[in-house]
Amino acid sequence: xxxxxxxxxxxxxxxxxxxxxxxxxxLVTALHGSLQRLARAYSRDDSVIEEAVQETxxxxxxxxxxxxxxxPLRSWIFSILVNQAKKxxxxxHTRAQREPALDDLAEGDPLAGAFFEDGHWREPPSPWxxxxxxxxxxxxxxxxxxxxxxxxxxxSQRRVVLLRDVEGMGSEEVCxxxxxxxxxxxxxxxxxxxxxRQALDAYLRGTPPAPPAPRRERSRTS
Amino acid sequence: xxxxxxxxxxxSDYLEHRLGFSARFAFRFHLLMCGACRAxxxxxxxxRAALRSLQPPPAEAPQVxxxxxxLRRERARGDSPPNEP
Numbered sequence: 001x002x003x004x005x006x007x008x009x010x011x012x013x014x015x016x017x018x019x020x021x022x023x024x025x026x027l028v029t030a031l032h033g034s035l036q037r038l039a040r041a042y043s044r045d046d047s048v049i050e051e052a053v054q055e056t057x058x059x060x061x062x063x064x065x066x067x068x069x070x071x072p073l074r075s076w077i078f079s080i081l082v083n084q085a086k087k088x089x090x091x092x093h094t095r096a097q098r099e100p101a102l103d104d105l106a107e108g109d110p111l112a113g114a115f116f117e118d119g120h121w122r123e124p125p126s127p128w129x130x131x132x133x134x135x136x137x138x139x140x141x142x143x144x145x146x147x148x149x150x151x152x153x154x155x156s157q158r159r160v161v162l163l164r165d166v167e168g169m170g171s172e173e174v175c176x177x178x179x180x181x182x183x184x185x186x187x188x189x190x191x192x193x194x195x196x197r198q199a200l201d202a203y204l205r206g207t208p209p210a211p212p213a214p215r216r217e218r219s220r221t222s
Numbered sequence: 223x224x225x226x227x228x229x230x231x232x233x234s235d236y237l238e239h240r241l242g243f244s245a246r247f248a249f250r251f252h253l254l255m256c257g258a259c260r261a262x263x264x265x266x267x268x269x270r271a272a273l274r275s276l277q278p279p280p281a282e283a284p285q286v287x288x289x290x291x292x293l294r295r296e297r298a299r300g301d302s303p304p305n306e307p
Contacts, residue, residue, distance in 0.1 A: 058296055146272050194269075200265070200272060
């Protein structure tokens with residue numbers, strides 16, 4: 001979802017180039033959280049995440065004079081973050097992204113084993129009960145389920161889902177930012193959505209979702 | 223003809239209008255006959271909508287101040303904006 005309240009137009013970029021601190025403040029306020037969220041799809045180490053985001057802002061500040069606007073401002077900033085996060089993740093010996101991004105093939109396909117050999121569903125999906133699930137998904141409880149599902153995605157899927165669906169960017173833009181092929185982008189996006197669909201299915205039916213591999217501790221309920 | 227497995231895998235491509243004419247036709251033809259796959263495609267669509275509804279995590283004021291402080295230090299080291307001749 002685009003950052004609310006800030007229009008990243010040419011006039012805004014001009015203010016950034018001129019060193020307008022209010023513009024930088026608006027930019028940081030609008031994008032800092034999104035950058036941290038994407039950085040978490042490269043590393044689970046908080047210090048790596050923070051450093052990647054900080055270095056991104058320094059990179060934006062240093063590079064804004066040379067920014068030519070060939071890609072949207074937001075794309076350019078996310079690209080800087082991805083470069084920083086990859087570099088720092090490698091340095092920290094955490095799992096770094098590699099092309100092809102289907103590295104999680106074994107655990108990656110949520111539809112593995114879902115069909116008989118003739119292509120029929122083993123357990124056919126049935127319609128959800130509320131006729132208007134999108135309203136049901138706006139509750140705070142449902143939003144927590146969606147966030148938890150997102151955070152439990154394998155990293156390569158999470159990066160694509162974050163940029164395509166959550167940030168609302170186009171396919172080509174996302175391939176450029178992440179440095180992946182269109183084929184990988186399509187597969188990872190679909191797999192990520194299928195997992196989120198599974199979590200929503202379990203939520204609406206009142207069954208606990210299949211526990212994902214243990215991830216970062218994000219729970220505040222304990 | 224597409225079977226359920228092919229339709230299930232192609233659902234996002236369908237929603238993103240990335241299927242060619244004949245694949246799109248086969249996909250829709252399958253949906254006409256298969257309630258399970260209709261439910262599936264609707265649910266993938268709802269999952270996409272749910273993800274689109276997420277708000278960016280708010281930046282906390284101390285974090286924003288820390289970034290602006292770092293930028294001020296950066297500016298103090300060079301001219302501003304820094305990359306201009």
